Amino acid sequence: MYRKATRATELQECALVGSLRKVLFLHAAVWGALGLALALIPRPFVNALSTYAVLFVGNEDIVLTDTTSVLMRLVGVQGIALAMFMVLIAQKIESTWWWSWAFVLSDTVVAIIAVLHAVVGRESFRPSWPWWLLAVVSILFAVALLWGLFKAQQEQPIIEA
Numbered sequence: 001m002y003r004k005a006t007r008a009t010e011l012q013e014c015a016l017v018g019s020l021r022k023v024l025f026l027h028a029a030v031w032g033a034l035g036l037a038l039a040l041i042p043r044p045f046v047n048a049l050s051t052y053a054v055l056f057v058g059n060e061d062i063v064l065t066d067t068t069s070v071l072m073r074l075v076g077v078q079g080i081a082l083a084m085f086m087v088l089i090a091q092k093i094e095s096t097w098w099w100s101w102a103f104v105l106s107d108t109v110v111a112i113i114a115v116l117h118a119v120v121g122r123e124s125f126r127p128s129w130p131w132w133l134l135a136v137v138s139i140l141f142a143v144a145l146l147w148g149l150f151k152a153q154q155e156q157p158i159i160e161a
Helices: 007-013 015-040 043-049 067-091 093-121 129-155
Strands: none
Touching: 015 067, 015 093, 015 129, 043 067, 067 093, 093 129
């Protein structure tokens, strides 16, 4: 005979939770790639985002040891860890879908910080487009995650009445 479907099995077969899984995998790929780039080659990011016009002098083949590049490398490692956490949640999305709220929160805060920096925090000679791009990408991920969470909530409420 047929096995009786459990809530997790029903949720796994739901296409809407599958879309949340896909968003998490895409989000993890973006954070992972950015984190890897920051950890391995922080120079372009430091030059683009720093408040100084020129931070580095000397041979470009040496490993950077100044505080700014070390901080960028640490942010890169944290980005990789965040991506791994996203993959972990996506793998068990049927039972951990509501953990995606953490990513909605972090994307929203990143977008707010990026917009504020683009509007009032940067020097006039620095371009603002990288900050606007970061804000738009963060908002798009937050909206996609919210949509997936909304649909998952309809299929399996956190608190059942």
